[in-house]
Every structure is written in C-alpha cells, then in structure tokens.
Amino acid sequence: MSLVVNKNCSSENEGFVLSLKFKTLRLISNNRIHVTAVPASINCKLLEYQREGVRFLYGLYKNNHGGTLGDDMVLGKTIQAIAFLAAVFGKEGQSTLNENRVEKRDHALIICPTSVIHNWESEFSKWSSFSVSIYHGANRDLIYDKLEANEVELLITSFDTYRIHGSSLLDINWNIVIIDEAHQLTNEKSKLYKACLEIKTLRRYGLTGTAMQNKIMELFNLFDWVAPGSLGTREHFREFYDEPLKHGQRSTAPDSCGSPLTQVECCKRLVPDGAIWPYLHRDNHDGCDSCSFCLVLPCLVKLQQISNHLELIKPNLKDDPDKQSKDAEFAAAVFGPDIDLVGGTHKMKASWVSVM
Known part of the structure; x- marks a missing residue:
C-alpha cells in the first residue's frame, strides 16, 4: 500500500491518494475509474x-x-x-x-x-x-x-x-x-x-x-x-494470556529471570539504572516493597505521552526543578544524540500541544 501526494489525485497503484489541502481525500481501489473519497x-x-x-x-x-x-x-x-x-x-x-x-x-x-x-x-x-x-x-x-x-x-x-x-x-x-x-x-x-x-x-x-x-x-x-x-x-485466550499474567503479578510468583528468589524479592534488582526507577526511589536506593509494580503507572503515563506527541515528555517549566531535571534526563534517554535536533529539552509553546 502506498501513500502518494499528487496534484491530479490519481494513481494506478492500489492504495490511498491524499490530494492537496481543500481537495478530496481519495481512497482509491485498483480501478482508476472507481474512486471512493472523503469530500x-x-x-x-x-x-x-x-x-x-x-x-x-x-x-x-x-x-x-x-x-x-x-x-x-x-x-x-x-x-x-x-x-x-x-x-x-x-x-x-x-x-x-x-x-x-x-x-x-x-x-x-x-x-x-x-x-x-x-x-x-x-x-x-x-x-x-x-x-x-x-x-x-x-x-x-x-x-x-x-x-x-x-x-x-x-x-x-x-x-x-x-x-x-x-x-x-x-x-x-x-x-x-x-x-x-x-x-x-x-x-x-x-x-x-x-x-x-x-x-x-x-x-x-x-x-x-x-x-x-x-x-x-x-x-x-x-x-x-x-x-x-x-x-x-x-x-x-484465557489460558495463554490471562492466567499467566495473573500468576505473574502475584507476590508468590516463581522466578522469571533465572533467580531462585520470588518476584517481590528479585525484581527490585532488575531496573536500578533506568531513567524512571532512580527517581522513584531517590529516598531508598535499595528499592521498595512493591517493586516492580511501582513502575507500572509511571511507565504507562510516559508511554501515553510518547504515543500522543513526543513534545509531551520534555520538561515542563511550570514543574519544580527536581521534576524538570528528571524529565530532562528521561527526554535525553528517549531522543539520544538527536536531542538537539528536536529542540533540546524545552517544550515548544504551540497551544495545540496542551490538548493532546
């Protein structure tokens, strides 16, 4: 399937042809004569x-x-x-x-x-x-x-x-x-x-x-x-997905990484050098009693932000300096060497970003 921008809004290939702004959005079949289009x-x-x-x-x-x-x-x-x-x-x-x-x-x-x-x-x-x-x-x-x-x-x-x-x-x-x-x-x-x-x-x-x-x-x-x-x-689906997930979330679950320890004893050692874990455990570097469940919600929030728009993971200047520093570190980990190509760690001020 191909996406083609074409002034004449035509294509011989099966796929979709996106016309210029203010023209129809054509969804084209394999017959040039028969076309379905968004007005x-x-x-x-x-x-x-x-x-x-x-x-x-x-x-x-x-x-x-x-x-x-x-x-x-x-x-x-x-x-x-x-x-x-x-x-x-x-x-x-x-x-x-x-x-x-x-x-x-x-x-x-x-x-x-x-x-x-x-x-x-x-x-x-x-x-x-x-x-x-x-x-x-x-x-x-x-x-x-x-x-x-x-x-x-x-x-x-x-x-x-x-x-x-x-x-x-x-x-x-x-x-x-x-x-x-x-x-x-x-x-x-x-x-x-x-x-x-x-x-x-x-x-x-x-x-x-x-x-x-x-x-x-x-x-x-x-x-x-x-x-x-x-x-x-x-x-x-219940046998191969639902039950294993339920079992793996229990504190008595068996090891999942080769360790003889149970999950609640073992998993706190899995992510100490990540971008989110050190911030959550800045007052207790050995981890907490709920590791690694403590990471689930923060990670879901970050994944949601990344899915909506990458600018959302950059530091917010209205947050306290500690959180800004943490968010800057996370953004740097995401963008890597391209951080400067995407405007550094400062959020762009376009109003539409705030509603995503």
Missing part, C-alpha cells in the same frame, strides 16, 4: 492523524473486516467516523464508489450513550447530507417503517434502547455498525454485549479511548465483537 468540505478540516484514522477504517471496510479506532478524548473519533461514512456513501457527489459501493437499500447503525445521541445527529448535519433517524423513544415503530421504505441511511440509537429493543432490528443486514464508547462491550455477560453479538454485519467498528480498563479479558471481549475469532477462542 473536500470534510477533508480540509481534518488533521493528518485523523486522515490516517479514516484510511484505517476504510482499509478494514474494503476487506469486509471489523476493527477498533482507539484515540483519546477530544481528538476527533466522531469526525473520523463521519468522514469515513461520507466517503463510503459517496456524499457531495465527490466520488464514484468502487465495488463495495453502498446502495440505497443499505444502512449504517450507530450505537452510543444516550447523552451523545443528539451530538452525533448534530455532527452529521454539520458535516454532510445524510438521511439520519434516531431510534429512541416512542417513535421507534415509525422509524422502523422508514428503514423498510429505504428512507434512512444512518440510524442512531442508544445502548439502553438497543439492549431492550434491538431484537426488532435483527432482520436488517447492516452495511456498517459503529459503537461509540465501545469499552461498554467489555463484559461478555451483559445483556448489551449479547444483544450486539447478534447484529448482522461483517463490518463492526468500535470507537474508544480505553480499549482495556481493568482486565485483559475486556480487551478480548471488545476484539471478539469487532472481529469474531481474531484472538482465538475465549478459553484459549
């Missing part, structure tokens, strides 16, 4: 990482596969989903669709928390010209009649409504199903999860900022909804 009116407002999210969703779509778009809050998962749908449905006359074109008889379903139903409706009206109906409240039967008459492209409903009344929609073969706040599907015993498993579609997409909250089996449940069987059976 220019949406593309011009997308940031590059959001375009990558659209490409990701379309790549899954054209292969009749589901998946999860994971991104932090306020980073635009909703607009990425709308841009993807606008391309697939051929909005604004900007594209001729490929062989996966959505005909009028096809529909997309969006399931979300009740609190954001009208936000989704508002965003669709702002960005594109979809025929949108809300399946919620006393008008459900009327909305179903509109679906039957092919008068609805997108149906929006809430978790509670689908959990209780979703069986009325089971005879519909949905072209696309999107679940917002998809981490609501992490409990396989819940009525909502069981109801969503019965949805008829190959293209199931989850939007979430927390694919896993407490247990690794939550991750399995989410993936098994968007792409059934992709992680094997539940029993296989």
Whole structure:
C-alpha cells in the first residue's frame, strides 16, 4: 500500500491518494475509474492523524473486516467516523464508489450513550447530507417503517434502547455498525454485549479511548465483537494470556529471570539504572516493597505521552526543578544524540500541544 501526494489525485497503484489541502481525500481501489473519497468540505478540516484514522477504517471496510479506532478524548473519533461514512456513501457527489459501493437499500447503525445521541445527529448535519433517524423513544415503530421504505441511511440509537429493543432490528443486514464508547462491550455477560453479538454485519467498528480498563479479558471481549475469532477462542485466550499474567503479578510468583528468589524479592534488582526507577526511589536506593509494580503507572503515563506527541515528555517549566531535571534526563534517554535536533529539552509553546 502506498501513500502518494499528487496534484491530479490519481494513481494506478492500489492504495490511498491524499490530494492537496481543500481537495478530496481519495481512497482509491485498483480501478482508476472507481474512486471512493472523503469530500473536500470534510477533508480540509481534518488533521493528518485523523486522515490516517479514516484510511484505517476504510482499509478494514474494503476487506469486509471489523476493527477498533482507539484515540483519546477530544481528538476527533466522531469526525473520523463521519468522514469515513461520507466517503463510503459517496456524499457531495465527490466520488464514484468502487465495488463495495453502498446502495440505497443499505444502512449504517450507530450505537452510543444516550447523552451523545443528539451530538452525533448534530455532527452529521454539520458535516454532510445524510438521511439520519434516531431510534429512541416512542417513535421507534415509525422509524422502523422508514428503514423498510429505504428512507434512512444512518440510524442512531442508544445502548439502553438497543439492549431492550434491538431484537426488532435483527432482520436488517447492516452495511456498517459503529459503537461509540465501545469499552461498554467489555463484559461478555451483559445483556448489551449479547444483544450486539447478534447484529448482522461483517463490518463492526468500535470507537474508544480505553480499549482495556481493568482486565485483559475486556480487551478480548471488545476484539471478539469487532472481529469474531481474531484472538482465538475465549478459553484459549484465557489460558495463554490471562492466567499467566495473573500468576505473574502475584507476590508468590516463581522466578522469571533465572533467580531462585520470588518476584517481590528479585525484581527490585532488575531496573536500578533506568531513567524512571532512580527517581522513584531517590529516598531508598535499595528499592521498595512493591517493586516492580511501582513502575507500572509511571511507565504507562510516559508511554501515553510518547504515543500522543513526543513534545509531551520534555520538561515542563511550570514543574519544580527536581521534576524538570528528571524529565530532562528521561527526554535525553528517549531522543539520544538527536536531542538537539528536536529542540533540546524545552517544550515548544504551540497551544495545540496542551490538548493532546
């Protein structure tokens, strides 16, 4: 797959062609005549990482596969989903669709928390010209009649409504199903999860900022909804991943590094010369009673910062000098000899960095 910037927005190769700013974002099939594109009116407002999210969703779509778009809050998962749908449905006359074109008889379903139903409706009206109906409240039967008459492209409903009344929609073969706040599907015993498993579609997409909250089996449940069987059976996943992780976290766990000592006695010696460990144990150089669990949260925070933007790991001038010194040491370890090429250890002052 290739990414090409081309003034004429054309390519003979299978892949994606990103046109110039204020032009369409074209998602091109192997036939030059048939093109799927995000309308220019949406593309011009997308940031590059959001375009990558659209490409990701379309790549899954054209292969009749589901998946999860994971991104932090306020980073635009909703607009990425709308841009993807606008391309697939051929909005604004900007594209001729490929062989996966959505005909009028096809529909997309969006399931979300009740609190954001009208936000989704508002965003669709702002960005594109979809025929949108809300399946919620006393008008459900009327909305179903509109679906039957092919008068609805997108149906929006809430978790509670689908959990209780979703069986009325089971005879519909949905072209696309999107679940917002998809981490609501992490409990396989819940009525909502069981109801969503019965949805008829190959293209199931989850939007979430927390694919896993407490247990690794939550991750399995989410993936098994968007792409059934992709992680094997539940029993296989529990045996080979969940149970070993649980066992390894116990204080009585056997050695994992060749030492005859138990984990709580041994692991404090594993990371004394790292960039984070010395700072956490500056008052006790021999380690603490919870090593190495004491490193988990600080390391997760750093990984999250690195994932969002590398500038976030640089020292914050508003912090106390001790923390600034620690963060400067960590940044130097990350960037290595390239530290000066990325502006040293001082954060750039662009306002957008503070919201990542």
